[in-house]
Amino acid sequence: MNFYKQVYKIVKTIPAGKVMTYGQIAGLISTPRAARTVGFALRASINYQDIPWHRVINSRGLISIINPQITKKIQAQLLNKEGVQIKIIGNNYYIDLKKYLYQP
DNA sequence: AAGGTGACTAACA
DNA sequence: ATGTTAGCCACCT
Numbered sequence: 103m104n105f106y107k108q109v110y111k112i113v114k115t116i117p118a119g120k121v122m123t124y125g126q127i128a129g130l131i132s133t134p135r136a137a138r139t140v141g142f143a144l145r146a147s148i149n150y151q152d153i154p155w156h157r158v159i160n161s162r163g164l165i166s167i168i169n170p171q172i173t174k175k176i177q178a179q180l181l182n183k184e185g186v187q188i189k190i191i192g193n194n195y196y197i198d199l200k201k202y203l204y205q206p
Numbered sequence: 207a208a209g210g211t212g213a214c215t216a217a218c219a
Numbered sequence: 220a221t222g223t224t225a226g227c228c229a230c231c232t
Contacts, residue, residue, distance in 0.1 A: 124214055136228040141213035167213050
């Protein structure tokens, strides 16, 4: 099975109002160190609309997206729309992992 | 086949 | 407490 598919499969299981981290997803695929590759997979996945890529953030609960088309602001709005509280700290968007992290 | 790159992390200064 | 540095794994050229 493709690494990408694994990532997509897991991301799809994240319920609305919850989030997961890159490292966590990598861990579920049993390659805990491949967090970067998870991000890579997600960047490509934005083209497929059925993947809630916006529910994936970094280990500190910050949005680390670097996409000119899909900005942090957009992601923050999407999450907020699903009921996730976003704390805006400077130019960063912070999410309370203790509250919103999804763990199967 | 080999090296460069990145939506990450954890460890250090 | 912020800012850097160095590993990591899969993908692309």
